[in-house]
Amino acid sequence: MKNLVSAKWLKENNNNNDMVVVDCRFDLQNPSYGKNSYLEGHIPHAVYMDMDKDLAGEVKEHGGRHPLPDLNVFKSKLESCGIGNDTTVVAYDDGEVAGASRFWWMLKYIGHDKVYILDGGIRAWIKESYSLSSDISKKEKQFLDVNINESIIATVDEVKENIAKDTSVIIDSRSFERYKGEVEPIDKKAGHIPSAQNYFWMDVLENDKVKNNKKLKDHFNQVLKYKNVIVHCGSGITGCVNFLALDEIGIKPKLYLGSWSDWISYDENEVRIGE
Structure with missing residues (x-):
């Protein structure tokens, strides 16, 4: 590791x-x-x-x-x-x-x-x-x-540009309930960024430690095919856990630092509810 x-x-x-x-x-x-x-x-x-x-x-x-x-x-x-x-x-x-x-x-x-x-x-x-x-x-x-190192950070405009790209994936690190918009205990709006896929950050942990590389590769198996990977969470903290795990297995992601709390600060940004 x-x-x-x-x-x-x-x-x-x-x-x-x-x-x-x-x-x-x-x-x-x-x-x-x-x-x-x-x-x-x-x-x-x-x-x-x-x-x-x-x-x-x-x-x-x-x-x-x-x-x-x-x-x-x-x-x-x-x-x-x-x-x-x-x-x-x-x-x-x-x-x-x-x-x-x-x-x-x-x-x-x-x-x-x-x-x-x-x-x-x-x-x-x-x-x-x-x-x-x-x-x-x-x-x-x-x-x-x-x-x-600008190569590891993504702006809100960069997120918008990658929403519809087949070569890009946006990873939402929040819990599945928050991702679906069923609950939102912190931010003013519930839901997720269009096209984002949910990978709960705690799923990279096992017995209070980061999973080994084989298990991480299995976990992120569907992410391996994408050229561009952007990770976010609620405010740029727990998304760093997924960033770390992806880096461990050789995937070079970017962190959308402002994350969901920044996305919803723009009224024009679309919000999706459900899976």
């Missing part, structure tokens, strides 16, 4: 000076959960990144519920956490991969490829009986170049 590391590997490498571990735990319904969990106990030497404060920016009319933060501010925060051009970064969350994969995708987007995710998250670490720490790690500031 090219984007994932085990708890054993992290334990063996956690004291390396050229590595930074990032705690990305979050709960959309409880904004203080991540920081409080970090303060109560985290993987030793880990720093904390807040989903709303660090990994997302100001919500505007368009752009969705979790737009990108100011990248200059994000770059500065990364540098202050000890992340530089040569730093190996390992992100983790509770094991559902959503917070870690959002951070992982953002580092890929700014051109930092030496970033990985702890498979199984902090639960896998605890399961191995490895210790936790409540110490706040202080890192020496580093310098990080930003080289935006």
Whole structure:
């Protein structure tokens, strides 16, 4: 698995000076959960990144519920956490991969490829009986170049252009009920983008870890035939889990970052209900 590391590997490498571990735990319904969990106990030497404060920016009319933060501010925060051009970064969350994969995708987007995710998250670490720490790690500031990788992000216009293309597929990572428009607990409109296919993000997980490549290929078997793959979710977080899983099996998708919450911010955009 090219984007994932085990708890054993992290334990063996956690004291390396050229590595930074990032705690990305979050709960959309409880904004203080991540920081409080970090303060109560985290993987030793880990720093904390807040989903709303660090990994997302100001919500505007368009752009969705979790737009990108100011990248200059994000770059500065990364540098202050000890992340530089040569730093190996390992992100983790509770094991559902959503917070870690959002951070992982953002580092890929700014051109930092030496970033990985702890498979199984902090639960896998605890399961191995490895210790936790409540110490706040202080890192020496580093310098990080930003080289935006436009090949992994899709705009709303690009989504529109690919709706009717036989060579393209739009993947909706939300639950089947939300995709069909039967329920919508967060956004103002229910339904899905025309032609989008539903691949619930949690279906790439098994026993609190990412499925092996054979099972991922079976899961995404119908996606393999498409030239262009665009992934989205509600606001650009859980879609990153499907993005990660697709990348694991050699498919190079794009993330529609604004996702459903951006799509419905345009009155003219069509909404479909049902399968």
